[in-house]
Amino acid sequence: MNLGEPQEMQDDHAMKLGVPTKFHRKVGMTNRFAIGLVLVTLTFSLSFIALSHPEAIPARQQTVREVIPKEYLSTCHRRHEDGSLALLPEKYLTMNECKKRLPDVVVLGTKKCGTGALRVFLDTHPNVVFSKRAEAKFFTQNYKKGIDWYVQIMRPTATGQVGMEKSPGYFFSSDAAKRIKSDLPPTTKFIVILCNPVRRTISEFTFEQLNKIKEKYKVDTEEAKVIAKRTFNSSKFEKYITTSSGRIRTNVDIITHSMYDKYILSWLKLFPRSRFLFVDGDNFTHNPVAVLNEIEQFIEVPHYFNSSRFYFDKEKGFFCLSEPFKQCLRSTKGLEHPPVDRTVLRKLKELFKAHDFATSILTLKNFTWMKNDYGSKI
Numbered sequence: 001m002n003l004g005e006p007q008e009m010q011d012d013h014a015m016k017l018g019v020p021t022k023f024h025r026k027v028g029m030t031n032r033f034a035i036g037l038v039l040v041t042l043t044f045s046l047s048f049i050a051l052s053h054p055e056a057i058p059a060r061q062q063t064v065r066e067v068i069p070k071e072y073l074s075t076c077h078r079r080h081e082d083g084s085l086a087l088l089p090e091k092y093l094t095m096n097e098c099k100k101r102l103p104d105v106v107v108l109g110t111k112k113c114g115t116g117a118l119r120v121f122l123d124t125h126p127n128v129v130f131s132k133r134a135e136a137k138f139f140t141q142n143y144k145k146g147i148d149w150y151v152q153i154m155r156p157t158a159t160g161q162v163g164m165e166k167s168p169g170y171f172f173s174s175d176a177a178k179r180i181k182s183d184l185p186p187t188t189k190f191i192v193i194l195c196n197p198v199r200r201t202i203s204e205f206t207f208e209q210l211n212k213i214k215e216k217y218k219v220d221t222e223e224a225k226v227i228a229k230r231t232f233n234s235s236k237f238e239k240y241i242t243t244s245s246g247r248i249r250t251n252v253d254i255i256t257h258s259m260y261d262k263y264i265l266s267w268l269k270l271f272p273r274s275r276f277l278f279v280d281g282d283n284f285t286h287n288p289v290a291v292l293n294e295i296e297q298f299i300e301v302p303h304y305f306n307s308s309r310f311y312f313d314k315e316k317g318f319f320c321l322s323e324p325f326k327q328c329l330r331s332t333k334g335l336e337h338p339p340v341d342r343t344v345l346r347k348l349k350e351l352f353k354a355h356d357f358a359t360s361i362l363t364l365k366n367f368t369w370m371k372n373d374y375g376s377k378i
């Protein structure tokens with residue numbers, strides 16, 4: 001081809017030689033542009049379809065994607081078969097925004113009304129996470145350790161989980177109430193489990209006696225129980241709670257701790273009642289599912305507890321967990337109580353009746369033991 005020739009002639013030669021002409025080049029460029037445009041549009045459309053319909057990704061690509069176990073999606077822990085908890089690998093903790101936080105719900109009390117069983121049972125709910133320590137006691141004896149210590153003893157929670165703590169001594173402490181008011185957010189909820197005050201008083205006495213024996217003889221709970229039974233003096237309890245003239249002492253802790261109304265009143269002076277759930281401990285002992293369902297609603301977690309998760313253990317004499325693992329409360333819970341003189345029992349009932357009346361007005365609840373005259377068997 002002579003490059004000095006006019007354009008039409010150059011094209012003529014070119015056509016003959018099979019070389020692309022300017023016209024062909026123009027058409028070629030337009031085609032390539034069009035093909036490119038179609039390819040880009042196709043790629044965009046395919047990735048859009050793939051994103052909005054992950055099932056549309058070809059099977060070969062899906063295999064390289066990690067399949068996250070369903071139970072890892074909104075939690076920070078994995079539960080072993082024996083019930084113990086292990087933190088999930090770091091990437092899941094990040095994905096689920098897991099971190100240690102102040103508790104959302106605090107079980108304030110009350111001592112010997114089933115707070116231990118409440119904790120063990122509630123902790124199996126997938127949306128509930130209790131503190132690492134069984135009892136933090138931060139707002140009472142550990143306050144000097146500082147709020148960072150308190151946060152550190154919590155387990156990490158994912159955003160949708162409810163962090164909880166139980167320290168039954170808080171209920172009796174006006175200091176704890178004031179500190180909670182100043183340190184916890186105004187959204188914190190409180191659970192107070194109350195039970196038959198006569199039975200509660202005997203329970204606290206029995207528990208304290210056992211602890212004294214453990215300390216004195218340097219023995220474990222089982223040995224202490226044997227010693228307690230052997231050395232049991234039937235009038236010990238009666239002597240401890242009555243004056244020489246036979247009146248009930250109203251200045252000993254195990255008695256005052258059962259006068260629930262005065263503590264409730266002091267808490268209600270600081271917090272609105274809507275932030276409390278007052279739970280019937282006697283009902284909880286005999287029908288844990290009903291009470292746990294009530295708690296689920298109050299703390300706003302999905303329904304989880306049903307009767308298949310529990311069984312009544314005849315040897316223990318109490319309900320135990322059957323799912324997700326088998327577990328009864330440890331041997332310091334469900335102690336054998338000493339028999340108590342009938343006259344002393346009657347005096348205790350009379351003393352607590354007036355307080356219970358006030359309790360039911362303050363809580364707007366009629367508790368089991370009030371309906372059945374404190375039960376025939378205490």
Ligand SMILES: Nc1ncnc2c1ncn2[C@@H]1O[C@H](COP(=O)(O)OS(=O)(=O)O)[C@@H](OP(=O)(O)O)[C@H]1O
Nearest residue numbers: 111112113114115116117203318319329333334335
């Ligand atoms: N399921 C189950 N298993 C074992 N024990 C149960 C259960 N439900 C309620 N209870 C009652 O809980 C009482 C102990 O209460 P607390 O756990 O609050 O005691 S403590 O204040 O934390 O020491 C304990 O009191 P005692 O019987 O005097 O030991 C029990 O009566």
